[in-house]
Amino acid sequence: MLEIKNLHARTLDIEILRGINLQVAAGEVHAIMGPNGSGKSTLAHVIAGRDDYEVTQGEILYCGQDLLGMEIETRAAEGIFLAYQYPVEIPGVSNKEFLRIAMNSIRKHHGQPSIKRTEFVSLLKENLSRLGMDKSMMDRSVNEGFSGGEKKRNEILQMAMLQPKLAVLDETDSGLDIDALKIVADGVNALRSPERATIVVTHYQRLLDYIVPDKVHVLAGGKIVRSGDKSLALELEDKGYGFLQELALS
Amino acid sequence: MTSENTLLEEFVQREYAHGFVTDIEADAIAPGLSEDVVRLISSKKNEPEWLLQWRLKAYRHWLTLEEPNWHNVKYPPIDYQASIYYSAPKQRPKLNSLDEVDPILLETYEKLGISLHEQKILANVAVDAVFDSVSIATTYRETLEKHGVIFRPFSEAVHDHPELVKKYLGSVVPYSDNFFASLNSAVFSDGSFCYIPKGVRCPMELSTYFRINAQNTGQFERTLIIAEEGAYVSYLEGCTAPKRDENQLHAAVVELVALDDAQIKYSTVQNWYPGDAEGKGGIYNFVTKRGACRGQNSKISWTQVETGSAITWKYPSVILQGDNSVGEFYSVAVTANHQQADTGTKMIHIGKNTKSTIISKGISAGVGQNNYRGEVKMMKGATNARNFSQCDSLLIGDRCGAHTFPYIEVRNSTAKVEHEASTSKVGEDQIYYLRQRGLSTEDAVNMIVNGFCKEVYDLLPMEFAVEARKLLSVSLEGSVG
Numbered sequence: 001m002l003e004i005k006n007l008h009a010r011t012l013d014i015e016i017l018r019g020i021n022l023q024v025a026a027g028e029v030h031a032i033m034g035p036n037g038s039g040k041s042t043l044a045h046v047i048a049g050r051d052d053y054e055v056t057q058g059e060i061l062y063c064g065q066d067l068l069g070m071e072i073e074t075r076a077a078e079g080i081f082l083a084y085q086y087p088v089e090i091p092g093v094s095n096k097e098f099l100r101i102a103m104n105s106i107r108k109h110h111g112q113p114s115i116k117r118t119e120f121v122s123l124l125k126e127n128l129s130r131l132g133m134d135k136s137m138m139d140r141s142v143n144e145g146f147s148g149g150e151k152k153r154n155e156i157l158q159m160a161m162l163q164p165k166l167a168v169l170d171e172t173d174s175g176l177d178i179d180a181l182k183i184v185a186d187g188v189n190a191l192r193s194p195e196r197a198t199i200v201v202t203h204y205q206r207l208l209d210y211i212v213p214d215k216v217h218v219l220a221g222g223k224i225v226r227s228g229d230k231s232l233a234l235e236l237e238d239k240g241y242g243f244l245q246e247l248a249l250s
Numbered sequence: 251m252t253s254e255n256t257l258l259e260e261f262v263q264r265e266y267a268h269g270f271v272t273d274i275e276a277d278a279i280a281p282g283l284s285e286d287v288v289r290l291i292s293s294k295k296n297e298p299e300w301l302l303q304w305r306l307k308a309y310r311h312w313l314t315l316e317e318p319n320w321h322n323v324k325y326p327p328i329d330y331q332a333s334i335y336y337s338a339p340k341q342r343p344k345l346n347s348l349d350e351v352d353p354i355l356l357e358t359y360e361k362l363g364i365s366l367h368e369q370k371i372l373a374n375v376a377v378d379a380v381f382d383s384v385s386i387a388t389t390y391r392e393t394l395e396k397h398g399v400i401f402r403p404f405s406e407a408v409h410d411h412p413e414l415v416k417k418y419l420g421s422v423v424p425y426s427d428n429f430f431a432s433l434n435s436a437v438f439s440d441g442s443f444c445y446i447p448k449g450v451r452c453p454m455e456l457s458t459y460f461r462i463n464a465q466n467t468g469q470f471e472r473t474l475i476i477a478e479e480g481a482y483v484s485y486l487e488g489c490t491a492p493k494r495d496e497n498q499l500h501a502a503v504v505e506l507v508a509l510d511d512a513q514i515k516y517s518t519v520q521n522w523y524p525g526d527a528e529g530k531g532g533i534y535n536f537v538t539k540r541g542a543c544r545g546q547n548s549k550i551s552w553t554q555v556e557t558g559s560a561i562t563w564k565y566p567s568v569i570l571q572g573d574n575s576v577g578e579f580y581s582v583a584v585t586a587n588h589q590q591a592d593t594g595t596k597m598i599h600i601g602k603n604t605k606s607t608i609i610s611k612g613i614s615a616g617v618g619q620n621n622y623r624g625e626v627k628m629m630k631g632a633t634n635a636r637n638f639s640q641c642d643s644l645l646i647g648d649r650c651g652a653h654t655f656p657y658i659e660v661r662n663s664t665a666k667v668e669h670e671a672s673t674s675k676v677g678e679d680q681i682y683y684l685r686q687r688g689l690s691t692e693d694a695v696n697m698i699v700n701g702f703c704k705e706v707y708d709l710l711p712m713e714f715a716v717e718a719r720k721l722l723s724v725s726l727e728g729s730v731g
């Protein structure tokens with residue numbers, strides 16, 4: 001589903017990604033770990049299409065298509081979803097309105113009619129209760145005044161409503177209490193299916209107890225320096241990143 | 251690599267949808283302004299002597315005034331002798347029946363989305379349509395008259411209800427008030443007159459639709475609304491003009507009078523032609539709007555959505571004279587391309603326990619300049635008076651500006667004034683976030699702008715809120731990507 005080949009990306013000043021290779025097949029869950037500043041969020045944003053980053057080398061194929069040539073909203077409409085490490089506030093726009101317009105934008109892209117109000121409401125209700133969110137949150141402005149954990153849950157709600165093909169979760173577990181962590185993991189697991197794939201960026205192996213990954217990758221210095229199965233996460237927790245960073249520099 | 255910023259800058263290229271010209275024969279006088287012109291206008295309208303004298307006093311006073319220059323807008327000097335001060339569609343409208351109105355005019359209003367055919371009009375809105383200098387049709391007159399509500403062109407009211415016009419004309423905005431108000435008093439051509447008798451709740455929204463069509467023509471209309479004791483009226487005003495390369499002057503005066511327990515809600519969606527992307531053409535909108543809360547417990551609310559005009563100079567104000575009276579000002583003002591706006595309000599608290607609320611939302615894009623100028627005065631007798639003001643500015647792109655000028659004067663120690671102000675930018679991160687959820691850049695900006703304006707939209711009459719939203723999105727529409 002996703003094929004990243006020798007990806008190099010930079011800002012005006014610095015090169016951040018320095019030759020990433022990654023393949024994620026439909027049905028899989030991949031975890032990406034790595035020290036602060038190693039480029040995990042940058043990778044997520046390059047997949048989503050943020051234009052602060054310039055791709056200088058390499059390519060990304062998504063479902064066989066050249067992803068880097070697509071607009072941000074086209075990628076979204078084609079099923080790419082990024083759960084932000086730092087979700088953004090949109091004052092004055094209710095969560096409900098935002099969700100409805102987002103869903104309809106994506107439907108429009110696929111030539112489908114707008115969702116019926118009743119259908120939308122019942123879908124929303126179902127997801128809210130699954131995520132243990134109060135429906136009063138839906139009348140509040142998008143992320144405005146939300147606690148850290150509430151913002152993260154709200155990202156998962158959006159994911160549940162938009163039903164992406166490829167979800168990239170950037171540290172969605174940070175700032176969540178234990179109960180919320182389980183709920184979020186349930187949300188991700190609910191979307192697990194042979195047609196979908198998920199990339200979870202995390203610092204904690206704890207999340208991987210709930211979302212069991214098919215593969216774990218370690219990103220350091222803008223490269224994937226190690227890949228393995230779930231046991232790699234345990235090893236990291238044990239040894240830290242120190243030994244891997246040496247690998248990255250060599 | 252395209253940055254969000256260049257996208258945003260391209261964003262301010264706008265299409266003005268109402269820029270067509272109606273080809274209709276007009277009865278216009280030669281350009282220029284003199285006592286003779288004032289007399290000519292008055293005689294064309296068959297006015298009584300007292301009104302002519304009032305105009306002449308205004309004209310003579312105007313000659314002694316200088317054009318104000320304290321505002322923060324720039325424009326080349328206006329040649330007042332080059333403008334035409336009276337232009338009317340040639341066929342005189344027979345106001346008893348819409349069928350007798352020139353079909354070309356009806357078509358014009360249809361094109362603008364304002365149907366003058368009563369059966370087609372959105373439920374419960376009576377419309378007075380003013381084309382260049384004269385009122386061409388007022389709908390729903392009979393229904394309104396059953397309730398004792400008088401709603402008609404100003405020029406007719408002068409004949410039908412001279413006592414009311416004489417009593418209230420200039421009582422809120424005197425002819426000597428300011429440069430543009432004096433000019434208007436001298437040469438005003440038509441406008442709407444509205445009177446709600448004691449205890450009557452006006453059964454429908456009243457609306458005036460202003461259209462400037464003729465070239466080189468100034469539009470100077472006057473609106474006068476009187477709400478007697480316990481009366482209520484909601485009034486809507488809309489305006490458009492064709493695209494023309496030269497600037498056109500619009501200097502209107504609106505006077506509102508609310509007596510005991512009366513309430514007037516005045517909403518404006520102003521969409522005069524703003525000029526092209528290079529700043530050529532567009533309407534100069536220099537308007538004096540003021541309401542007097544004369545009676546106890548009276549209330550006047552101004553709600554405005556200003557998206558048009560090359561220059562907007564406008565400060566809808568409320569004089570809070572009656573005890574416990576309430577004044578409100580809710581405004582959304584957009585300046586894109588080369589538009590300039592200097593707008594705001596004045597709340598003059600005279601009576602006890604008077605209250606005022608000001609919420610102003612300024613949006614600037616392109617190289618637009620948006621100024622909020624607000625004055626709150628608490629006079630000696632304004633015991634326990636309260637004001638709350640909130641001025642928020644939203645910037646789209648890096649080349650536009652927003653400026654806030656609050657003036658506060660408090661002469662009563664029990665009075666309280668609160669002022670809050672904020673400036674924010676449409677964030678690249680916000681646009682990115684929304685696009686990641688599937689919205690186009692345009693939809694994303696619209697969503698952010700609509701969110702920013704929400705507090706004011708919530709206060710507009712339903713149909714107007716829809717129109718305002720649409721207008722705003724057109725204003726900011728552009729060749730993205």
Ligand SMILES: Nc1ncnc2c1ncn2[C@@H]1O[C@H](COP(=O)(O)OP(=O)(O)OP(=O)(O)O)[C@@H](O)[C@H]1O
Pocket residue numbers: 011016034035036037038039040041042043052085
């Ligand atoms: N827009 C930008 N401009 C300048 N530097 C940037 C930008 N984005 C990222 N960087 C830098 O690139 C490096 C990688 O950042 P990134 O956010 O991808 O790290 P991360 O692996 O997600 O870290 P964390 O675990 O702390 O979230 C950092 O040094 C960061 O400061």
Ligand SMILES: [Mg+2]
Pocket residue numbers: 040041042085170171
């Ligand atoms: Mg990160």
